[in-house]
Amino acid sequence: MPLFDRALRIGEGKKFKQFEKHVARINDFEPELELESDDELRERYDRLRERAAGGEPSDALLFESFAVTREAARRTLGQRHFDVQLIGGMVLHDGSIAEMKTGEGKTLTSTLPICLNALASRDAEGNSLQGRGVHLVTVNDYLARRDALWMKPIYDLLGVSVGILQSEERPPEEKRAAYEADVTYGTNSEFGFDYLRDNLATDVEDKSQRGHGFAIVDEVDNILIDEARTPLIISGQPEQA
Numbered sequence: 188m189p190l191f192d193r194a195l196r197i198g199e200g201k202k203f204k205q206f207e208k209h210v211a212r213i214n215d216f217e218p219e220l221e222l223e224s225d226d227e228l229r230e231r232y233d234r235l236r237e238r239a240a241g242g243e244p245s246d247a248l249l250f251e252s253f254a255v256t257r258e259a260a261r262r263t264l265g266q267r268h269f270d271v272q273l274i275g276g277m278v279l280h281d282g283s284i285a286e287m288k289t290g291e292g293k294t295l296t297s298t299l300p301i302c303l304n305a306l307a308s309r310d311a312e313g314n315s316l317q318g319r320g321v322h323l324v325t326v327n328d329y330l331a332r333r334d335a336l337w338m339k340p341i342y343d344l345l346g347v348s349v350g351i352l353q354s355e356e357r358p359p360e361e362k363r364a365a366y367e368a369d370v371t372y373g374t375n376s377e378f379g380f381d382y383l384r385d386n387l388a389t390d391v392e393d394k395s396q397r398g399h400g401f402a403i404v405d406e407v408d409n410i411l412i413d414e415a416r417t418p419l420i421i422s423g424q425p426e427q428a
Contacts, residue, residue: 191307192221195248199203202273202281202293206274206278208276209249209273209277210270210273210274210424212250212255213250213253213257213273214270214361215250215254216250216251216252216254216255217254217257217258219352220254220255220258221258223258223356225262225344228255228258228259228262228344228345229344229345229346231251231255232252232255232302232306232345232346233346235248235251235252235255235306236306236309238306239275239306239307240309240310245280245303245304245306245307248303248306249277249280249303252299252302252306253268253273253276253277253299253303254301255302255345256268256298256299256302256303256341256345257273257299258342259302259341259345260271260295260298260341262344263340263343264295264338264340264341265342266292266295267290268292268295268296268299270301271419272292272296273299275287275296276296276297276298276299276300276303278297279296279297279298279300279403280300280303280304281301284407293405294334294337294338295338297323297334297338297403297405298338298341298342300321300389300401300403301321301323301370301403302341302342302345302347302348304400304401305320305347305369305370307319307400307426308320308321308370308400309369312422318364319397319398319400320367320368320369320370320371320397320398320400320401321369321370321371321400321401321402321403322370322371322373322378322399322401322403323335323366323370323371323372323373323402323403323405324373324374324375324378324402324403324404324405324410324411325372325373325374325375325405325406326375326405326406326410326414326428327374327376328353328354328374330405331351331352331353331372331374332351332353332372334405335349335351335372336351339369342369342370347369347370348367348368348369348370349368349369349370349371349372350365350366350368350370350371350372351365351371351372352365352372352374352378352381353372353373353377354374354376354377359393359395362381362395363394363395365395366381366395366396366397367397375404375410375414376394376414376419379419380419380421381395381396382396383419383421384421387421422427
């Protein structure tokens, strides 16, 4: 495996071989997708949304969704996901850790499980669903904005909406709009503080998040180990006597 250090922390062997077999099924879609127009590719993704809204599990949609996302990346960014990146996307969707070195395409890899899990972000009428949506958690504002804008052409082609959280103070309606998007990019501290603020809110209109469905954590060792030593503390208004 040239791109990974073969560090897939998923119990080794058996599951990895299963993912390798899945790659062939994803690749089977490629000749057909290459012949479709941009509108047809978008319509195909919309049909996957309809299937997700009808209750079909994400695992059943994985092969076609990954293939559609890869084709969208090829057209918009000129970058086609390598087979090993398809495996990386499956590892992330599975809830496991994929260790990739800088320059091995982890930002592009993340678009695969993002677009797959974004399928269930809305109902059949296109309304955002509580407890759904995808969060991409990273270490600073610069990376959150850079990665969101960098991958945005893929999302735009497929009709996936993107929200970006930044640490500067924003009106509640702007925060809500970012969370209403299919995928929201932001820092671990901003997601954490918004969660705390929502728990202090006495009116549902003052809350910004819409629940927690699926998240990808970038630099997982930094965020879940190093940064975890720094507590997030927020205070509310004192009660009037």
